[in-house]
Amino acid sequence: MRELPLVECCRPISGPALSPEAAAELEQLFKALADRHRLQILNCLLQADGESVCVCDLEPLLGVKQPTVSHHLKQLVEAGLLEREKRGTYAYYRLRLGAIERIGDLLATPVITRAS
């Protein structure tokens, strides 16, 4: 039979544990970041200093075909990280303000870390 272990295990999870719903939400955000091509897109947009970038320029940078680029851009938009703007036949994408900072905040605040 089990008695008290050497160290107190995961206490009754007092306080604001990460709820399954909140965990699923965070999961979605990190999934959007968990792809090398999407990371390169974000890096490119960050270097663009807030300016917009069109799809045609990302294709040679990433080394994938155009449908794949569009696919990744859509993922990032749906994750709330990018904004889309159409000018003529071109589609321009830019970072949503504070998107990256929001991620950093999530790691530094009670959402994932302890309560205090």
Add this chain to the structure above:
Amino acid sequence: MRELPLVECCRPISGPALSPEAAAELEQLFKALADRHRLQILNCLLQADGESVCVCDLEPLLGVKQPTVSHHLKQLVEAGLLEREKRGTYAYYRLRLGAIERIGDLLATPVITRAS
């Protein structure tokens, strides 16, 4: 034929663009975070305030079977986020110092963001 677009697109990518290798490395880290159960494990360990937690206590918390818990813990160890310590028949896991902070740093430093 293409002429100059309305806004200068992704400039010749001057400076420290995220290399494919660096992007792949970052991808691995975010993949480790892109799962609700692994996020709950991290949250639990953060609440444990640096103390260790054994597998048996995570099983009911996550609502998955023991092999699945071990699988996720292994993922987190391989990602460099957790450390494993065996005491008797129990296996205890704890956060590697500065693991979470390192993630935050990645988002705030030139690795992903612009050079300056």
Add this chain to the structure above:
DNA sequence: CCATGGTATCGATGGACGTCGATGTGATCT
């Protein structure tokens, strides 16, 4: 030394995801 209990590993299965050719859509130009 055998039984037991906690964990790790293996193998199979079902679902999610990245990729790209083909096609659709909408705007620009002649």
Add this chain to the structure above:
DNA sequence: AGATCACATCGACGTCCATCGATACCATGG
């Protein structure tokens, strides 16, 4: 209007991954 170009969507294919039952491993207890 027809042609062309940029981009989005669709459908299919291959691969990766989370999950869990079965089993192996290992330390402890009787």
